[in-house]
Amino acid sequence: GLALINTYEAALGNGETALSYYSRMQARYLALQLEDAHALTWISWGFYLIHGLCRRLVIKKPNRSKTWHDEATSPLCKKDSPDYWWFPYPVSVVPQKSLKREIFAAECNLAEITEQVLEFLIPLEDGVAPRRNIERALELYIKIVKWKFSVPERLKVENAVLPAGVVLHMLRLFEGLSKEDFGPFGPVITSYAYASNAISPIWHFRALYTLRNEHWMIQASSVCAFRVLLATESSPIQLEPFVKACQALAELGESFPVAKDVILSIESVVKK
Numbered sequence: 001g002l003a004l005i006n007t008y009e010a011a012l013g014n015g016e017t018a019l020s021y022y023s024r025m026q027a028r029y030l031a032l033q034l035e036d037a038h039a040l041t042w043i044s045w046g047f048y049l050i051h052g053l054c055r056r057l058v059i060k061k062p063n064r065s066k067t068w069h070d071e072a073t074s075p076l077c078k079k080d081s082p083d084y085w086w087f088p089y090p091v092s093v094v095p096q097k098s099l100k101r102e103i104f105a106a107e108c109n110l111a112e113i114t115e116q117v118l119e120f121l122i123p124l125e126d127g128v129a130p131r132r133n134i135e136r137a138l139e140l141y142i143k144i145v146k147w148k149f150s151v152p153e154r155l156k157v158e159n160a161v162l163p164a165g166v167v168l169h170m171l172r173l174f175e176g177l178s179k180e181d182f183g184p185f186g187p188v189i190t191s192y193a194y195a196s197n198a199i200s201p202i203w204h205f206r207a208l209y210t211l212r213n214e215h216w217m218i219q220a221s222s223v224c225a226f227r228v229l230l231a232t233e234s235s236p237i238q239l240e241p242f243v244k245a246c247q248a249l250a251e252l253g254e255s256f257p258v259a260k261d262v263i264l265s266i267e268s269v270v271k272k
Contacts, residue, residue, distance in 0.1 A: 038075060041067045045104070049111045061112055069105050076101040099154060106151040110163065113143050117166055121173070131173050138183055140170060161220040164198035167191070168223050195227040196241045203244050211251045221248040222262045229269060 044062040051059045068074050075081045086098035117140050120130055130137070144163050171191040179186035202217055211217055225245035228238040246266065252259035 038068050038073075040064065042104075045108050049104075049107050061115065066105070066108070069101060074101060099152060102152050103155065106147070106155060109147055109150075113140065113147060114166055116140060116143075117170055121169065134174070134182060137170055137174065141167060161198045161201060161217070164194045165220050165223045167194050168198070168227050172227070191227055192231060192235070192238060195224040195245075196238075199224045199241045199244045199248070202248055206248065206251070211248055212255045214252070215256055217248060218252050218256060218259050218262065221245045221252070221259075225249065225262075225266055226269075229266065 041064040044064050048059050048062055071077050076083050083100050085095045087095055168191055171187045174187040228242045231238045232242055249259045249263050
C-alpha cells in the first residue's frame with residue numbers, strides 16, 4: 001500500500017500524504033516491537049521466577065531488562081489495560097489498582113536474592129565455607145530486610161512466610177555463635193524470632209480458612225518446627241511456635257503425604 005501511494009504521490013502529488021502514512025506505519029511497528037519486547041521479558045522473568053519455586057535455580061537470571069517495569073511504556077501502567085484494574089468481589093465491587101507490576105517486581109527481586117542465598121549456602125565451587133563467611137551472610141540478610149521495606153505497603157509482606165524461611169535457612173549455619181562473634185545481633189535468638197513470626201500468619205490463615213489444601217505452607221511450617229525444636233527445653237517460650245507448626249503439619253498431612261514425613265522426622269529427632 002505504501003509503495004502504491006508513493007508511486008501515486010511521485011506522479012501527481014507533493015508527497016505529504018505518503019509521508020504521513022509512512023510516519024504512522026513507523027509508529028505502529030515501533031509500538032508492536034515494544035509490545036513484543038514487553039511480552040518476551042515478562043515470559044523470561046516469569047520462567048526464572050516459577051523455576052525458582054520448584055527446585056534449585058538452574059535457570060539463571062535473565063539478561064533481558066525489566067521493560068515491563070517501565071512506568072512510561074509498560075502496558076501494566078495503562079489504565080485502559082485489563083491488567084491495570086482488580087475487582088475484589090465479593091468484598092467490594094469498586095475497581096482498585098491491581099498492583100500486578102509491583103507484585104511481579106517484588107517476586108523477581110526476591111528470586112534474585114534467593115538465588116544469591118542458595119549460592120552462599122551450597123556453593124557450586126570450592127571457596128570459603130558459609131559458616132566462616134559472616135560478612136556475606138549479613139549482606140544477604142540486609143538485602144532481605146531492605147526488600148521487605150521496598151515493596152508497597154498494600155502488599156503487606158510482613159505477613160509473608162517465604163522471606164522468613166530464607167532467613168532461617170541462612171542463620172541455621174551459625175548455630176552456637178554469640179552476638180559478639182556474629183556481629184550486630186545474635187543469630188540464634190534472631191532465628192527464634194523469625195520462626196515465631198513466620199508461624200503467626202500461618203496460624204492466622206488457619207483460623208480464617210483451612211490449611212488442608214495449602215501445600216506451600218509445608219515448607220514454612222517444617223522450617224519453623226525444626227528451628228525451635230532443640231530450644232524447647234531451655235526456652236519453654238519456644239513451645240508455642242513448635243506446637244503450632246506441628247499442628248499445621250498434622251492438618252496438612254491429611255492431604256499431602258510429605259507433611260506426614262516431616263512429622264515422622266520431627267518424632268525421630270525428639271526420641272533421640
